[in-house]
Amino acid sequence: MSGNVTKRDVRLVRINPFISIISYIMDRLSSLLDLFSPKAQQVELISGKQSGLLLPGDSAIGLINDGDGFINQGLGQVNPNQQDRTRIKRGDLIWVTQGSHQQLFSDDDQFQLLCCPLCFGPVRLNPLFDMLPPVVRILQDDPARHALNPVIQLLLQESRQNRCGQETVLNRLAEVLLVHVLRFLMEHQKIEKGVLAGLSDLRLARAITAMHRQPEQRWSVESLAAEAGMSRTAFNQHFRDTVGCPPGEYLSQWRMRLACRMLETNKLSISQIVDQLGYLSETAFFRAFRRQIGVSPGKYRMQATA
Template identity: 45%
Template sequence: MDRLSSVLSAFRPKATSVTSLRFSRQREHLSLSSDSSYWLYMISGELTLTAQGNSRTELKEGDGVWLASGQNMDVSLADKRQFETSILICEFDFGTKALNPLLDLEWQWIKVEKDGGIAQQLLPLNTLLLAESLQPRCGSQVIVERLAEAYLVQMLRQFIQTQKIQLGLLAGLSDIRLARAIVAIHEQPQQAWQVASLAEEAGMSRSVFSGLFKKTMGMTPMAYLTSWRMRLAAQRIKNGDRNLAILSDQLGYQSEAAFRRTFKKVIGVAPGAIGR
């Protein structure tokens, strides 16, 4: 399994809405759900988005920004004389934010500029997505949702290939050496992995691997292994898998009691609370 698919097979994005929004006043407010991820694309005009903490980004026609998690934002038009400022908003259900490691980037806005290499790679899909969403025809809703999902996956692929992100899971997957160890964890969470065996998967010495992993991922290799196991467990319980004895064995725990203790420590609630 490739490095991105190893994540998306467990946490698959689903487009829940694709809409265009026009702004006419100099200052407006945009509220985006924190339970969803978003791709915002400037169809026309220019504006500035400002979120809590004064995080801001300026978007011109053809630019876009990926928000791992929605936020409440102020919208400021670049020029009050603009007759039309419109933006395409693609909303994605990416699984529960607390469970999906790709959404640990909620504090980051990943901007894609019109003239950059990523935007050029996305251009064919972008053209189709705009055509179907702005000029609806028979079956457009289904087509637009699938195009938006393909667009997001292609964009994440480009983030990895261009090493666009410097911290977190996508950053780890961008390093081919770390990616080998991360994919091994994703594909075989039940294995009794140790730092030495993961370093061997990466083709690195134990000390160099440990240092690079923590610097890039923001946690130690063993902490990520535990986090991935518990997130998988929570996802499976949420989807109806309630046999904890079998689940704990499938994720490499020798006892259900040890699994329960680790689950509560990492997720913050008992396994039964996830089911409810």
């Protein structure tokens, strides 16, 4: 685990020594999960041979209960020598992260995959998806996977029993599993680039979480570097290398994502949105919104609510 623990963090441990190292420093995920509340829907068990089943377009978690096969990106005929397909086998967990036409193939009669489709709202607005690989695979024999196994077993057990409320239980368990998967990827630094990689680094996570929680603040590279406990130069370079863009650009993108969600989901006026996002004037907000989104805020709201 990278990053330095500050004196403030240590004091929190003294208050409650039972708080884990991940939770006592900060809740790095809640700001993202609150904004893009993932909802599972229609969890189902897929069985038998598969010859190109198209997996859900936005995002889905799959548990391979039996057999083996592979996932291929793209539609059409599959080349048996293709290098970019993902092999899957019994016990593996996969997260299909984006709508990139992922097809499922298996010649195994015993093949079983519990598919958990997840809706995050508009994926283009969620920074989690910006630089994730199309398929994230967590192997059954990964020694660090033990924290995921209790939820996986509950999901598989519930899927085998036709009981009252089964659909609701499966959907909620799938959402819990997603949070555990995100924790796993962060704690064990499984993602190399993007915001999830940034949140995996305790120093960068402090700065990213500060931006997420207080987008209205007049953040500078210097103030964000102070949050991270790093020098300005080291922070700026490390942020670029890990997240994939400069801190200021990430902040601007985050504010635009928040603006889009506000325009889509609530009745705030433009001036209220401007205040909540820290723009100095409506003119500055309009200019930034049109530059990044391509239309005016008013037109975006009309299109989103039509």
